[in-house]
């Protein structure tokens with residue numbers, strides 16, 4: 001398994017099944033700006049709500065190949081292993097496919113993630129224990145608290161300024177290393193001083 005961060009904004013992601021597992025998989029897709037189709041004869045209340053808010057499109061029917069043949073990403077989340085397997089067999093090599101009922105099918109897994117603005121920490125156990133992945137993620141929640149959101153925004157802005165400046169590569173490297181120091185996470189005053197310094201580079 002090869003870990004990557006994927007830009008799926010506006011990409012067609014088809015989730016098959018409308019139960020609580022499908023819903024759990026839909027939420028991060030929604031946050032990432034995907035174009036989401038859900039295909040299922042029945043849907044849970046949470047998915048119904050997303051549909052009524054026009055955040056997803058729902059097709060109330062049993063799945064057919066035509067529903068996902070042009071999808072960038074497919075998540076097979078029905079409660080039938082046979083149907084999930086059939087979906088997997090119908091997909092092309094170049095589609096991203098996740099089969100919720102069998103870790104050995106499909107070509108990607110969804111890790112347990114912790115998102116603090118631009119900071120994402122994902123934990124995978126390669127299917128050995130999703131519960132352990134969830135536990136490790138939960139153990140990190142306090143260490144990587146909400147304050148990382150603002151800290152990451154600062155780093156993002158500072159890095160853009162440094163990259164666009166005309167100073168030497170060595171000076172750039174020094175500033176990029178400097179800004180990752182602990183004191184900038186803990187002190188807004190230090191961050192502001194650093195940003196002021198960058199006005200002159």
Ligand SMILES: C[C@@]1(CC(=O)O)c2cc3[nH]c(cc4nc(cc5[nH]c(cc(n2)[C@H]1CCC(=O)O)[C@@](C)(CC(=O)O)[C@@H]5CCC(=O)O)C(CC(=O)O)=C4CCC(=O)O)c(CCC(=O)O)c3CC(=O)O
Nearest residue numbers: 101102103109110111112124125126127128129130131134
């Ligand atoms: C392979 C993978 C494929 C995929 O779904 O991408 C997969 C597969 C399966 N999960 C099963 C069961 C459970 N999964 C969870 C929970 C999560 N499962 C997630 C991911 C993954 N699950 C991928 C590998 C991740 C990895 O290990 O690295 C998380 C991390 C992410 C998410 O779902 O968003 C999410 C934590 C959510 C969070 O962040 O809080 C719980 C616990 C709970 O729900 O509380 C249970 C019951 C207890 C247990 O089994 O541990 C079963 C048996 C199904 C059956 O009964 O038939 C299969 C099928 C199989 O193993 O073949």
Ligand SMILES: NC(=O)C1=CN([C@@H]2O[C@H](COP(=O)(O)OP(=O)(O)OC[C@H]3O[C@@H](n4cnc5c(N)ncnc54)[C@H](O)[C@@H]3O)[C@@H](O)[C@H]2O)C=CC1
Nearest residue numbers: 017018019020021022039040041042062063078079100101
């Ligand atoms: N990967 C994971 O993280 C986990 C996976 N699972 C697996 O996920 C499966 C689904 O779990 P739940 O959402 O709780 O089940 P559920 O029973 O609540 O939902 C199943 C959904 O599949 C739909 N469905 C059934 N046949 C269909 C078809 N032919 N076409 C389209 N949709 C169809 C149903 O209408 C229903 O909406 C479980 O059976 C289990 O194998 C369970 C726990 C965790």
